[in-house]
Amino acid sequence: MGKYDFPDARGHFGPFGGIYMAETLIPAVDELRRQYEHFRDDPDFKAEFAYELAHYVGRPSPIYYAKRLSEHLGGAHIYLKREDLNHTGAHKINNAIGQALLAKRMGKKRVIAETGAGMHGVATATVAARFGMECVVYMGAEDVQRQAPNVFRMKLLGATVVPVESGSRTLKDACNEAIRDWVTNCDNTFYIFGTAAGPHPYPMMVRDFQCVIGNEAKQQMPELTGRQPDVVIACVGGGSNAIGMFYPYIEETSVQLIGVEAGGHGIATGQHAAPLTANAKIGVLHGNKVYLMQDKDGQIIETHSISAGLDYPGVGPEHCLLKDIQRAQYVAIDDDEAIAAFDALCRFEGIIPALESSHALAHALKIAPGMGRDKAILVNLSGRGDKDMNTVARIKGITL
Amino acid sequence: MSRIRVVFDQLRQQGRKALVPFITAGDPNPQATVPMMKALVEGGADIIELGVPFSDPMADGPTIQRASERALKHGVGLRNVLDMVAEFRKTNTTTPVVLMGYGNPVEAMGWEAFARRCAEVGVDGALTVDFPPEESGEAFQHLARHAIDPIFLLAPTSAPERIDAVVAAARGFIYYVSLRGVTGAANLDLAEVASKVAAIHGKTTLPIGVGFGVRDAETAKAVAAIADAVVVGSRMVQEIEKSTEQNVAANLAKLTRELRVAMDSIN
16 A cells, blocks of 8 residues: 555545534634644653653553463464553543643643543543543443443542433433533633544544554564564444554554444344444534444434443544555444453453453454464453443343 | 525615524424414514434534424424425515534435525525534535525634635625524623624625524624624524423514514614
């Protein structure tokens, strides 16, 4: 492939991305873009970000060879990028730190966030405490119930958690409400957006902050195995952990990139959160043009996934482009397959993965046996599963 | 000449300001919309802003969100809204109708099909809240081909160069959002609105409407003194919520008349 250079100056990844926002927020988005363009190459900013990642988050995260699991499957070797070992338990903290440092430089004293599974909310509440900022997190009322431990964590960290009762009461509705807060309070408020989607510069900025995952992996894999992996797999909701892992590998065309969406009850049932796999139409939501689950009237339809963090009808614009140019493949894993992978990692490796990451792992479990023993699969284990105890217990018919 | 232009020219000659009530099509039910539009005209509306229901109305406060949800429960989509305008035009050929909504339903229908149908049924302008001029070039060529005015928002936070870009793309009138926040918020700063409206007037001959925060006859009157048009949205929807199916049209006519009288008393 030729030089990969996206997005353009106004945030377009080919036909995707852009800035589709009400005029009331355009000035705030423009200001954010100018500030980020200024600070992204600023040596002090970069040094402070690197310091926080090393000393507060605990980076670099290790790569772990899942030996028993690989031997059990009898095919390709499976390696795990251990984002679950980060402070706060997921990759979300990488981006939250980056945006909080920018907020600090922009003089914003108040940060807001949307959250689905609660990992981005916890990460934002954490950095707000770390930097002494007021924090409000919007969370769908449905997610507040299924992710109760994370709600409690956010409150312990001093954040206000606002349950959102509108629409489907999940992640997209939390986004709507956070945007409404931002338009009202943009003078003193920084919106720490959690995924690589939304209006420019968010998809680029979140990617840049999350790229530490792929940059580390690119260095670690040769140290560990003598070469780069054959396949890299990551789960995709909005797609921040996946783009953080994929982006440094885009021009390494010998490495196959696979994004795993939430298949829910199965693509055929329509009850899923897999716009790329299900060939959803292009649409506009939350400030960007992307593949979007919608009905014939252009209304956004309700999604389903066992994992709150993947339960979103759209996907980041860069993943849409990577699909179109066939640099990455996108597949879906349904709820049952994700649970089976969750169980397998618990039993074979003593690691309890997040249900989101279990989707990526499930696809590795599916393809590893058909690959040679000389092949290597790198799975981004984007988060740990402590937050999912209630959900998993309920599925197994156990009352805690 | 477009209906919007005719109305503003007439009002200017009379020394009056345009009253632009907003209702969401399909709220509280699809059958009610056309009678309500007629009631608004009867009460003294000059232009009708008709909301297109959307599942994720990010720029709207709770009141207009609820209106969208009620309409969506009846399955009202963009095609139905256009049919309602066609029905309205059977008895009214002069009152301009502006559709207001979000871009995705139009994207789903296709801009060319949308613009053609707008022209067929007698829609005069379209405001897609989340499509700023920078992202609207190709889409709005379709509107231009069918002589549908693209209406754009300007906000208290819009910088001078931003105002230049928006007025260059806009037709019909400019919709100035009078406050920071979503529709239905309540902190209107009239002095700031007046100075911003004057600044925009310095850059365009298009009429300027002001909305987001006009909640009673008194604020309507105050805004009429400084703008060419007064847009009233959430207050209309609240009236619909307070009414029964039997009296909703009469109540809207009465409220519109109160606003009309107050606005006309500035002379």
